[in-house]
Amino acid sequence: MSELTYDYMENFIYNTLLADKPLEEQLKLYQNSADQYEKMCDVSLYNFHKILANEFSSLALPRDSRILDVGAGTGLFGRMLHKLGFTNIDALDACDEMLQCAKESNSNYKNYIVAEVSKAKLLPVDENTYDVALMAGSASPAHIDVEAYLQIMRVVKPGGIIGWIIEDAETCVKCNTKFQNEAYQKTLEKFVLQNLWLPVDGYNPKRVPNALLNRPGDVYFYKVV
Numbered sequence: 001m002s003e004l005t006y007d008y009m010e011n012f013i014y015n016t017l018l019a020d021k022p023l024e025e026q027l028k029l030y031q032n033s034a035d036q037y038e039k040m041c042d043v044s045l046y047n048f049h050k051i052l053a054n055e056f057s058s059l060a061l062p063r064d065s066r067i068l069d070v071g072a073g074t075g076l077f078g079r080m081l082h083k084l085g086f087t088n089i090d091a092l093d094a095c096d097e098m099l100q101c102a103k104e105s106n107s108n109y110k111n112y113i114v115a116e117v118s119k120a121k122l123l124p125v126d127e128n129t130y131d132v133a134l135m136a137g138s139a140s141p142a143h144i145d146v147e148a149y150l151q152i153m154r155v156v157k158p159g160g161i162i163g164w165i166i167e168d169a170e171t172c173v174k175c176n177t178k179f180q181n182e183a184y185q186k187t188l189e190k191f192v193l194q195n196l197w198l199p200v201d202g203y204n205p206k207r208v209p210n211a212l213l214n215r216p217g218d219v220y221f222y223k224v225v
């Protein structure tokens with residue numbers, strides 16, 4: 001791999017990582033960079049995990065809520081949640097190499113689940129298992145498709161929370177065709193109209209500064225019906 005500089009990461013994230021591609025190809029990128037992932041986060045000023053953990057903490061849910069960290073990667077986000085007092089977190093990711101790093105880094109997860117979140121694949125988790133499901137960095141363009149959020153809704157209990165942070169809408173449109181014509185926002189709203197979930201006040205999105213590469217991010221929280 002080339003030297004990890006800010007410019008290299010900016011080009012890699014916007015022109016490769018977030019660009020249109022099949023999920024299989026995306027997961028290969030993570031397989032090949034798992035051992036470098038946290039260094040890449042540092043260089044690219046990645047703060048998704050910190051921001052989402054703090055926003056989630058402000059909802060003041062019980063610290064023993066059963067949480068699914070969806071796209072847990074090497075456990076950066078899980079470690080933030082644990083620092084904030086959350087004790088009951090499972091990790092799910094399609095990339096075994098990333099989860100192996102999480103296991104080796106004292107991420108304090110109770111269970112590790114290797115599974116792909118895709119619209120047409122049933123997650124290997126019973127329905128209504130979790131109080132909360134969160135995505136830090138895994139809801140980004142070319143990662144978990146918005147239509148696949150239905151799979152996440154299935155495993156969260158009625159009244160439970162689904163939350164995530166994603167690049168600001170303008171960046172998403174520039175990087176990935178699936179975000180054109182407000183398709184992302186329209187699908188989130190479709191789920192509201194289908195009475196699958198309700199927006200949590202103050203989000204959807206809440207724009208936050210300095211999320212990644214000095215750009216803002218958008219934070220979302222919905223309550224499952």
Ligand SMILES: C[S@@+](CC[C@H](N)C(=O)[O-])C[C@H]1O[C@@H](n2cnc3c(N)ncnc32)[C@H](O)[C@@H]1O
Binds near residue numbers: 049115
């Ligand atoms: C940017 S990393 C975020 C990791 C961690 N949440 C963090 O904040 O550092 C995205 C993770 O999502 C996983 N991922 C991407 N698409 C996925 C999918 N469709 N199903 C499951 N995991 C996926 C990748 O393997 C990767 O570990």
